[in-house]
Ligand SMILES: NC(=O)C1=CN([C@@H]2O[C@H](COP(=O)(O)OP(=O)(O)OC[C@H]3O[C@@H](n4cnc5c(N)ncnc54)[C@H](O)[C@@H]3O)[C@@H](O)[C@H]2O)C=CC1
């Protein structure tokens with residue numbers, strides 16, 4: 001198969017869909033790889049690194065999209081990229097369609113087969129292509145939260161770890177999955193007093209067993225969330241209902257109960273965010289204020305540490321890229337029901353029920369799409 005990888009064009013996005021190692025692996029398996037010139041620069045990989053791996057270098061994104069049978073990317077295709085997709089082409093990348101009707105409409109109209117990293121599953125109920133970026137974003141969240149709390153950034157001027165004689169900050173993490181666990185670990189490591197809210201009892205049992213000395217868990221309810229948020233210096237939003245829009249767990253009204261200058265880092269923003277007042281921001285202009293509360297809502301946080309993120313994402317995507325390239329998307333999905341869960345759009349139809357529900361649009365299941 002001919003695999004193409006363009007340069008990411010989302011603002012301040014420095015990751016790349018294929019590492020030189022992934023390109024080498026694909027070439028070794030008999031596939032052709034075309035990289036857009038400069039695609040790897042932001043992650044520290046030169047065109048020569050890709051040439052050495054056996055890839056061809058194209059001058060433009062147009063050339064990559066026009067020639068490749070499968071496009072491998074990182075971020076959801078931006079409008080100019082969507083216009084270059086064609087019928088029958090495979091797109092393999094993050095999509096986050098539930099909160100994004102405009103992108104969905106373009107992908108449906110393109111006729112392309114679009115497989116979303118974030119809804120591919122594994123046999124343990126996990127999300128193997130989201131997990132590495134969730135690990136990165138989770139570990140970044142206390143770091144950017146600490147920065148947002150600084151006075152010059154509009155925050156309340158509280159140091160997460162406190163100092164001898166002055167207590168630490170209260171950090172509340174809503175959602176104790178991959179993002180939430182990594183965020184809680186790092187915040188606790190920075191010396192903060194950390195509470196994790198989740199509504200999965202098995203998950204809280206696990207967290208308590210493994211991290212019981214580092215942070216505490218509280219069952220997530222409207223009342224418990226309200227109490228925790230009112231006490232917090234920093235709230236990290238880390239919930240996920242796979243494929244669906246994030247539930248809004250903190251209302252605008254509740255901001256008035258918070259400490260002035262407290263900070264919110266809504267990592268769940270790529271699924272629409274779990275605070276009513278969240279709207280996506282970029283690395284160029286990451287924070288804004290609502291009712292005295294500072295919001296950080298960058299939808300591609302891992303792009304800030306592009307090299308680490310590209311390497312971590314590449315480790316996770318490589319087996320799936322190879323399976324699709326070796327067998328074609330259909331056989332690869334027939335052989336692996338977990339990959340099939342990634343099928344979000346095919347031949348003008350939404351093919352993931354949670355995504356369809358999130359958008360309020362008609363959808364069929366991936367299994368139904370595979371039967372047709
Ligand atoms: N902004 C960014 O750059 C990035 C954003 N993300 C996003 O972060 C979010 C979290 O991802 P993961 O941690 O990988 O998901 P996960 O599935 O590992 O964890 C989500 C957790 O939320 C919990 N949850 C669901 N509803 C809840 C509720 N009402 N109250 C409390 N907890 C609830 C679940 O029980 C689960 O433990 C996703 O939306 C993901 O797309 C991930 C990576 C980067």
Ligand SMILES: CC(=O)C(=O)O
Nearest residue numbers: 094133270299300302
């Ligand atoms: C998961 C995701 O949206 C990101 O890494 O940007």
Ligand SMILES: [Mg+2]
Nearest residue numbers: 270299300301
């Ligand atoms: Mg994102």
